Amino acid sequence: MKTRLYLLTLFITVCTIGLRAQDTTEVRQLPTQQVDYSEPKEYEIGEVKVTGANFSDDNAIRIVSGLKKGNKIKVPGDDIKRAMQNLWRQKLFTDIQIVQEKVIGDVVFLEIILQERPRLSRYTYTGIKKLYEEDLNTLLKPFLLRGGIVTDATKVNAITAIKNFFIKKGFLDVEVEAIEKPEEKVRNAILLEFAVDRNERVKVQDIVFDGNETVTDKKLRKQMKNTKVKRRFLASSKYIEDDYEADKRSVIDFYNTIGYRDARITDDTLWRDEEGRLFLGLSVDEGDQYY
Structure with a gap:
């Protein structure tokens, strides 16, 4: 079994209101080499392996992270932290880890481990008549692409579009909730259900x-x-x-x-x-x- 030295681990928990990130650091000493974290040491990057990127291009991940083979980095230092921030900024992942696979002399071999956000398989409506669905689908096209990433901002934009649609028809008290459900037939995909309660038209x-x-x-x-x-x-x-x-x-x-x-x-x-x-x-x- 490989022994890995975890440089930095960020875990993000996605909830219906927003995103909360929690930073944790786990260090395991390699049996063949002691690492002194009280004094930063410079390493040359030997290789950057990417795992967990089913929808994203491995090479693009390396470029975005800024961790390039042959570059010099300091451990501990800002290079890994900056790479994490670059990847989080893409809003494509729910979990990112950058770990050290091994060290040979002054050369460090890194692995970027990703958990991608689920992709949208389809979306449905409940609580409304079928005759509204075609118009709503046209309104939601700019926000919801099949196979695309669903973020909190995406859901807010879609909910706002649905509400405005019904407000124009006199349903000023309309309520809309976006519910994520796992898509059983598609790996790492979700079904987005919009539960609509129009309530009574306002007189x-x-x-x-x-x-x-x-x-x-x-x-x-x-x-x-x-x-x-x-x-x-x-x-x-x-x-x-x-x-x-x-x-x-x-x-x-x-x-x-x-x-x-x-x-x-x-x-x-x-x-x-x-x-x-x-x-x-x-x-x-x-x-x-x-x-």
Whole structure:
């Protein structure tokens, strides 16, 4: 059995919120040679072996690490630490070790041992109708590539895209969770499941106007055919972004028909009260009336 001297070991634990790295150092003395770590010694690199790189190119790993055959390094020193940092920066691995295989005179033989991140095999959805899936797949293409690495940032971007998709359809309280599952049929691969809970569409409680001096709020609300407020005997409409944008254009069209050709909406805001009811606010600049 080979006896190895561990120069530095970093272990990273991947969790749903982020990455936590823990540094540990383990030293085993070679029976044929005592190593004094109180005084750095310079070695020439004889060879750098790479193991565990199933998806990555061994030569590329050596280049990225900066550990090149024939180079001089000091043990202990910053060279190994710098090599580890270079590799971590690629965000391709969950575990990296650089160990000493053997020393012959002043020549050290190193091994880079890697545990690669699992690759994405496929992704699925739960909690939504099939008719949404094609549009969602188009949205997620920039973030999720089959055979690619899935990072926390990747999942956050995908979740945000899914949420925005449903928010535009009026589901302002949509919740999305990304769940990683091992892909049984593919080695070192994962299935990513997006669990979607749309919750109820949010309804409009009231629409408030500001800056309208010649036209009443009531008259302007009537122009908004798709976005209606709650009244005693009438149901309020659900907030849908595309409909709301169309209704804002209808307000301006109405102003144009009565001679306010420069009318514009200068600002619009959305807010919710403690009970979750939705309010819309529109600021209007009517401009001058032309006859």
